[in-house]
Amino acid sequence: MGDYPSPDRMKTPRLLIPGPVPLEGRVAEELAKPASPHYGKDWVATYRETQDLLRTLFRMRDAKVFPMAGPGHVGMEALVTTLLGPEDKALVIDNGFFGRRLREMLDAHQVEAFSIHGRWGSPPDLRRVEEVLSGTYVRAVFAVHSETSTGMVNPIRELGNLTHEYGSLFVVDAVSSLAGLPLPCDDWKVDAAFAASQKCLGGPPGIAPVVIRPSILDTIDSDRVRGWYTNLRTWDRFSEEWGEWHPQPTTISSNVFRAFKVALELVFEEGLERRLERHRTVGRAYRGALRALGFTTVPQEEDASDTVTAARPPEDIEAPKLQEGLREKFDIFVSGGLTELAGQILRIGHMGPTANPEDLLSVIEALGSLMKGSETGNAEKAVEVATSMTKGLTD
Ligand SMILES: Cc1ncc(COP(=O)(O)O)c(C=O)c1O
Incomplete structure (x- = not known):
């Protein structure tokens, strides 16, 4: 897993919108120089x-x-x-x-x-x-x-x-x-x-x-x-x-x-191939875990981007409520749908520093907790999927 995430990244709020991303320590230090x-x-x-x-x-x-x-x-x-x-x-x-x-x-x-x-x-x-x-x-x-x-x-x-x-x-x-x-x-x-x-x-x-x-x-x-x-x-x-x-x-x-x-x-320093592989792993894990929670991804699996996931919650749950719950209760920022998809989906960024298992797990656990009572999803299964699919990055 190398440097991801650096200690600075573990702080809340977690900015998991599809960009801008939070800055790694070395990038932030350079930005703050005279x-x-x-x-x-x-x-x-x-x-x-x-x-x-x-x-x-x-x-x-x-x-x-x-x-x-x-x-x-x-x-x-x-x-x-x-x-x-x-x-x-x-x-x-x-x-x-x-x-x-x-x-x-x-x-x-x-x-x-x-x-x-x-x-x-x-x-x-x-x-x-x-x-x-x-x-x-x-x-x-x-x-x-x-x-x-x-x-x-x-x-x-x-x-x-x-x-x-x-x-x-x-x-x-x-x-x-x-x-x-x-x-x-x-x-x-x-x-x-x-x-x-x-x-x-x-x-x-x-x-x-x-x-x-x-x-x-x-x-x-x-x-x-x-x-x-x-x-x-x-x-x-x-x-x-x-x-x-x-x-x-x-x-x-x-x-x-x-x-x-x-x-x-x-x-x-990370290596481009390794970085692409990290995005691939985290992207797949997001989609797998969200499906376990009862979400449907907007694109088919074969067309899905590994840097941002757009997914619809089960019918009995409103996307804006989840977005608000993540922000108010867990200090996690994700995005909602734009224009044609407004009010229907969540969009989560996993790009650069935010493509990591810790942020993924925090979102999935938080969603599982917000969705308690929903018939469709299985929160434990979702956490298990997120953990097992990213195992290679945490070893
Ligand atoms: C695919 C794509 N193109 C263009 C843009 C516009 O970028 P900016 O807001 O930096 O002008 C965005 C921003 O989210 C984007 O996601």
Whole structure:
């Protein structure tokens, strides 16, 4: 189990929403250090090392990497504005809240977009994707990897193959998947992706890492790209022309950035494969234990994300009551459903530092206690499932 959880993590409240996550001790310490300049020799070294760590993490060998200051949305908007204009078409997988947000972003930039609608929690119909791609040239296909609103993963490898078959670019939202689920961008033909510091990466909110293939960025017609901050050509120009001193176009909080880098170092100290395995184990255990309690997960088991679980309680119990009970009686914070699923489900984050057996057991025990009297669930069985399925992590 290595360093998980560190002693700081054992304190309540337990923040088990699907991001931001609580910070590991070393990350929090770095964040609290005195501020330092966001330029100069020392800063450039930190910045370049961070880019290298991210390039390795996204598994995009020759990626141009831009650790942008801002939330995940800034990465999303940067890829939309840099790659597309009103003269372009795009296709978007719209089967959850964040798929819909991608669509909204494309609409805001007046990009003509085709949505592949799917039931929330169900994978997209790939035949429908192919139908659209074979009928119309779209410049880019957008998909969310781990759909945080439904706890499901979209079939990124299959979408990458299909997208490339029809000569389009493939852009992935890796906000709740990077460093929690496998995402080998080169192997899965992902051309550009963005993430956010505050989820599986275990950093404070505030950095949106973006990767893009150089062959794409270098051949974009500059006249077509709108915007300045979210224009990746701006970031690229600063990286080259100001690279020795100030490799990013604006101020970045040195504390947030350096704390984020420490969080990335922790990923590599644990080892990426080991970390993915930890998420796999904890994700499965959450779903197994919640089923024992009478919950139904929103996606099918084969489509479930190992970084966030979305599940419906048995019919005689209301999800918001459980959420409130966890908070009021146990000091445990989880999330509820968004828009279409509001009031119907619980969403529990198990990402980065929160993918651990102790947090899992505390939630399952607390839910078992809140659900006493429910006909459907079996609290003891749920604890047994949670314990036995994570045994490898506690040995
Ligand atoms: C899949 C996904 N995409 C995008 C975002 C937006 O990230 P941010 O709130 O950092 O802008 C989130 C946030 O939860 C997310 O889960």
